[in-house]
Amino acid sequence: MIFSFTNSVNAQHDNDTIKATTEKKYQAKAPPTQPFGQEAFGKSNETTIRWLGMGGFLINSRGTTLMVDPLLKGFDMPVMIDFPIKTEDVPKLDAILITHSDNDHYSIPTNRDLKAVTKSYHSTIYVDSLMKAEGFPSFGHNPGDKFNVDPVSVEMVAVDHAWQNAYPGTATRIFKDEDSTGFLIETPDGTIWAQGDSRLMPEHLTISPVPDAILFDFSDSEWHFTFEGCENCKRLSQYTTFALSLGIGGCTGLCPV
Numbered sequence: 001m002i003f004s005f006t007n008s009v010n011a012q013h014d015n016d017t018i019k020a021t022t023e024k025k026y027q028a029k030a031p032p033t034q035p036f037g038q039e040a041f042g043k044s045n046e047t048t049i050r051w052l053g054m055g056g057f058l059i060n061s062r063g064t065t066l067m068v069d070p071l072l073k074g075f076d077m078p079v080m081i082d083f084p085i086k087t088e089d090v091p092k093l094d095a096i097l098i099t100h101s102d103n104d105h106y107s108i109p110t111n112r113d114l115k116a117v118t119k120s121y122h123s124t125i126y127v128d129s130l131m132k133a134e135g136f137p138s139f140g141h142n143p144g145d146k147f148n149v150d151p152v153s154v155e156m157v158a159v160d161h162a163w164q165n166a167y168p169g170t171a172t173r174i175f176k177d178e179d180s181t182g183f184l185i186e187t188p189d190g191t192i193w194a195q196g197d198s199r200l201m202p203e204h205l206t207i208s209p210v211p212d213a214i215l216f217d218f219s220d221s222e223w224h225f226t227f228e229g230c231e232n233c234k235r236l237s238q239y240t241t242f243a244l245s246l247g248i249g250g251c252t253g254l255c256p257v
């Protein structure tokens with residue numbers, strides 16, 4: 001969730017001898033939050049994407065409203081942005097889509113607040129089991145499955161993000177690839193690929209229909225899209241729009257995945 005890069009700076013040269021090399025680290029910052037209110041949930045003749053901060057998005061497609069991985073409160077680390085809307089100001093959602101169970105994508109405090117105004121929740125079979133335990137009106141899907149939130153159709157896209165297995169002690173269960181998902185969201189105005197936290201997979205480069213926008217939670221951690229993944233996608237000239245969520249609304253300190 002944190003975007004940083006390292007730039008080695010040759011601080012001083014003296015007679016062709018490098019006397020000192022300093023390493024400078026930078027913390028990227030998001031521009032000021034653009035708050036929004038009920039107008040973002042109303043009737044529309046188009047499809048609008050709003051970034052919620054972190055890995056979250058609001059999509060209003062011809063008046064049908066969906067949130068992907070909303071996190072609007074209750075994160076367990078400091079955040080560097082103001083969220084654009086409070087949960088109590090969300091008037092209605094036709095669906096919430098959750099990519100995976102990491103708490104920066106599946107925010108239980110946020111989703112508990114939104115339950116009263118949300119018609120349906122969709123995710124993987126595993127995350128659905130967590131949501132059903134919360135009493136959410138949820139549906140679990142397998143990779144490749146499709147479901148509708150009219151006029152929007154959504155396809156479950158395979159991901160590679162079972163990072164927990166690489167770090168014994170971080171989870172009490174063995175995670176499977178299909179416990180996480182991406183979403184290919186087809187609207188009347190274009191196709192949006194929300195890829196969650198996945199590494200870029202070879203099959204992603206031939207995803208069909210070709211997305212008009214890609215929503216991703218960027219990190220250079222090896223368990224995410226990474227710089228290389230970004231470059232690979234940018235090389236695909238068929239991507240007509242490239243929507244980027246720098247995951248910089250997030251934390252200070254270590255990168256949660």
Ligand SMILES: [Zn+2]
Nearest residue numbers: 100102197257
């Ligand atoms: Zn994750």
